[in-house]
Amino acid sequence: MTDQNKLTDLKKSAKQLARGSRIAHHEALDAIAVACGQSHWNSLTSAFENGWRPSKENETAVRALLEGGAEGQIPLDSEETHRGEIDGHPYELTLGFDYVLLGENGWCIHLGHAPSEPPTIEKYKACPIDDPAILGRALSIAKEAADRVRARISSDWPRRSTKPDAQGRVVHPLWENKELASQWFCLHCDAAISGKQLAENMWHCPECSATPIDIFSSPFWKEAS
Numbered sequence: 001m002t003d004q005n006k007l008t009d010l011k012k013s014a015k016q017l018a019r020g021s022r023i024a025h026h027e028a029l030d031a032i033a034v035a036c037g038q039s040h041w042n043s044l045t046s047a048f049e050n051g052w053r054p055s056k057e058n059e060t061a062v063r064a065l066l067e068g069g070a071e072g073q074i075p076l077d078s079e080e081t082h083r084g085e086i087d088g089h090p091y092e093l094t095l096g097f098d099y100v101l102l103g104e105n106g107w108c109i110h111l112g113h114a115p116s117e118p119p120t121i122e123k124y125k126a127c128p129i130d131d132p133a134i135l136g137r138a139l140s141i142a143k144e145a146a147d148r149v150r151a152r153i154s155s156d157w158p159r160r161s162t163k164p165d166a167q168g169r170v171v172h173p174l175w176e177n178k179e180l181a182s183q184w185f186c187l188h189c190d191a192a193i194s195g196k197q198l199a200e201n202m203w204h205c206p207e208c209s210a211t212p213i214d215i216f217s218s219p220f221w222k223e224a225s
């Protein structure tokens with residue numbers, strides 16, 4: 001296993017933890033970092049750049065964390081991996097439950113579930129995506145894969161969650177309560193969001209990219225208790 005794959009694996013573990021434990025992705029990244037003896041994710045990545053690598057004990061701690069948050073956890077075999085080449089430069093493309101990773105040693109493009117969330121591009125050395133033409137091709141391959149991941153997720157959702165009715169009303173894709181509403185609210189950033197915007201953005205907040213579990217039909221957190 002190469003060094004770079006170790007960082008990619010930690011990111012995959014964070015995705016899996018976020019999904020399994022229903023916590024925000026950034027919280028999951030921090031939890032993984034703590035399991036690796038770092039104070040938070042940013043300190044883990046800076047340590048990584050300075051040569052730190054997860055030890056066997058760190059990897060065991062990460063596995064224990066994932067098993068602890070196993071409820072509703074996605075099986076690893078829900079991932080699909082392809083290998084390809086762009087102008088002779090090899091890459092690996094991973095389609096996860098709700099994310100896409102495309103990269104090779106030294107570089108990585110990550111796309112999440114929300115169409116509003118810009119791709120994250122990471123480079124650790126001079127690499128093929130320094131060439132804008134190759135980066136463009138890599139981004140379009142990753143985006144096409146992300147569209148497939150999104151289509152797969154929304155195929156399990158009620159039709160009314162992705163297609164507003166004549167009054168612009170939609171139902172939440174995950175809540176049992178199938179209440180129709182045209183106006184929704186983000187618990188994370190307080191944004192008021194239309195049903196149409198949510199349908200177009202896979203139920204992620206268009207302002208802060210919070211996940212569907214942060215979206216509610218009333219801002220109950222603002223109500224006087």
Ligand SMILES: [Zn+2]
Nearest residue numbers: 186189205208
């Ligand atoms: Zn938000």
